[in-house]
Amino acid sequence: MANTLYPAYVRLDYTTVFGQHSMNIPVNEVTPGATFGDNTVESWEAGAINLSTMINGLIDLLKPFYTEDDSFDLKTLFTLATPASDPVWRNQVSLVASVGTGTDIGWQKAVQTTVSIRSTEGGVFRVQMMDSGSFDEWNKLTNLSTIPAVEDIVEYVSDPENGFRARDGGRPAAFIEMSKTLNEQLRKSYKMF
16 A cells, blocks of 8 residues: 555644645544544554644654744644545644744755655655754765754654554654755745745
């Protein structure tokens, strides 16, 4: 089942000083609740856990890549009945006062940071951040211990007690690389010539 958001995903909407963005975060099977805080997700080893708590943990790890002028705004749950189904909106919650914590993050405008993690099925789980801090370092990172903030993200999403899922159905398991580039679509929309 390569490249599907099945069985569920959370869309995280966030705003930087340059624009609005969203990130789709694939997760395991979800039992929808009446509110976002009531949703549970199947972890890989710990049974059902609270989806909101799991996503908040990831947001906390993304914050160092953004400044206090950037905010995480909305978490929305979608489920899919089959890999080929259209997503079904389940519920959402606005985030209040969830802002970046980075202070000296370097160039940010149109920067795309991608953390790539090999799944247990051989595919790739990606955390892609738009308008994220470059820390004025553009080299590809393949040594995980070089940047503790990246190491924290990898450890968190690959933890079998969480329920993150690669698009091939496997659990994120092994760090591949972190890369940064200027996103061409953002560069054009920001009129950066």
